[in-house]
Amino acid sequence: MTKQDPQTMPRSAVTEKIELGLAKRHRRENIFRAFGLTAVIFGFILVFFLLFDITSKALPAFHQHWVKVDVNYSEKSLRYAAGDNLADLSYRNTLRKSIYETFPEVKARRDKRQLNGLFSSNAEFAIKEHLIANPDHLGTTQPVWVRVDDDVDVYLKEVEKLGEPLVRIDQKEAQWIKTLVDNGAIEKRFNIEFFTSSDSREPELAGVRGALTGTFLTMIVTLVLSFPLGVAAAVYLEEFAPKNRWTDMIEVNINNLAAVPSIIFGLLGLAVIINLFGMPRSAPLVGGIVLTLMTLPTIIIASRASIKAVPPSIREAAMGLGASRVQTTFSHVLPMAMPGILTGTIIGMAQALGETAPLLMIGMVAFIVDVPSSFTDASTVMPVQIFLWADSPERGFLAKTSAAILVLLGFLFLMNASAAYLRRRFESK
């Protein structure tokens, strides 16, 4: 538009035609904007709903009820004789006797069994640890806090009125629980063990530490292998390789590889890495290598795109000043392409983080209690842990599953945040 006053301007036929169509074009633009905005809002609502749903389901998992048992560490019930090793005593017997002393009215065998069922199966090991830590408590009665059984825990979290039967707790058990609560022998505590203990078949004992460590180890292997390999491949193909039929074929194949279902990589891992090279099953090292195969195409494609986006003038300027091709690439092109490469890497790693299918073939879908301490120890990863818990019949695992999803999301968030930080540093250079 010029600065002339439109009122005094002679209206040409063209202008009139434009003005006629103007309303329609405005309407189209508005409709498109509305569509875009709706899409964004819709996405946000979905994400919000998802997070809300998971979080609300996960919350119960962060608390655990504990019950106080007055353990009578009598030498008789422990079947202790002077000089015995404290680790080999009869703790189950002692625990049961102590429980029966709390509820002297319970006589029938079946009732006793139900009563014992209120306490976590871990309780006998807990009172054992207590005595080993305090050997002078031998022969005395000590209050020891142990976890309640998962059924009791679920009951206490869901019940509206104490003493009423619910889920797997019947009338009798509900009354016992009520007595315990009334006596102040039941406490709700923050479930720190969820982060410090490993998988267990008892929901009240299960934690994510083993799977989290496994994920961490696997991701390190994946990153250490896929990042340098991916970037090197991309740099070579983009900056050094001649453009001919061979490189075209390689390019097509890399693109195809990105679309291969991940379970295929698992089969490859089983056939080549485990059977041919004889690496151990279930190891984060093997998992990392398999996930590297899966991540590589993503990193290569993203890196090539971002190297291609570096303006040729940068290369020409560097070359013009006498830099070699290697110097040009490593001192000028790569640093400028780095933010894009990091984005590609993080997308690839995020994909790898959520994979279970390829890991099934190489034995990482497994019940593993011990926390892995090296790259060759047996371990699982977070998505596998979520899958295994989601598949368990016990009620207590419902909340644990959601809680584990939250932990996995947290892990992903940390990974993304560190990538964003690195990107920022490269961009500011």
Next chain:
Amino acid sequence: MFYKTLIGLGLATLATSALAEGRDTISVVGSSTVYPFSTVVAERFGKATEFATPKIESTGTGGGMKLFCAGVGIDTPDMSNASRRIKASELEMCKANGVKEVVEVLVGFDGIVFSNAVGSPNIEISLQEIFLALAKEVPNPNGSESLIENPYKTWNEINPSLPSYKISVYGPPPTSGTRDAFAELGLEGGCKTYDWIKALKKSDKNRYKSICHSVREDGAYIESGENDNLIVQKLTTNPDAFGIFGFSFLDQNSDTLQGSKVNGAFPTFEGIADGSYPISRPLYFYVKKAHVGKVPGIIEFLTEFMSEDAIGQEGYTTDKGLIPLAPERLDALRTSVLNLESVQL
């Protein structure tokens, strides 16, 4: 960047060199149905003894057998869980690969239930009616010995005493062991109540199997993934639907779900144990005898597994839904297992 590659390569070499060492963890593979029971024993074993907790993979029965029979040596598993008995072909494969002696352990039983939400009518159904409701092709109702595409849309078309709503059943997909067992015991059990179909078993085995094991695909049977918990949740939100899943899930959700009476028996602990409930299957695991003594703790693990505390009448695996063996049968089994007697088919 280059030194990162170096680190990577170094790491790989380091790992390969560490492989020569032995293994001190028992390695178990196999059925996802036995997994919940096997893991609970393993966890106890790990806590109560100085041995490492066994590693238990959930690979499915067939996949587990393949790994188990791949050979002898520390890079192969020591035990394999199975939700059915080992096949002769699998045992041959084992022998061909040097796994000469295999010890069979019968752990107990598992029931498959036909269930709906509490609040809906608790029905009584026969295996034949289940077959008529779910098979792809059913015998012509006019009595001739021919098959027609399954015409039944509602339950009361099959039997007037059944509810009048649409047939809609959530169940496991064909890849699941639960589905195999359900097809074999449930559908086939109903299918062979027709004499002329039963006669086919001898004359045309493939046809017999395809009639008895094919499930309808017109939407009445809804495949719901391997995850039984999903089926449980769908039933609670859909009172007109039925579900097919393992007994332990019914046991854990007895406040929201009820099991249907099948052939006159409720799916209860006792009914499955004494065999009056018709859809139940035995659960096994198999031990590689050559590994005993090579991998530490195998005998001790078997002793724990065979103990009264674990799989006895009131053992801790029964809390997880395993149906135990009769006491005298367990005693006999315990002796033969701990003597490491090889399986004979």
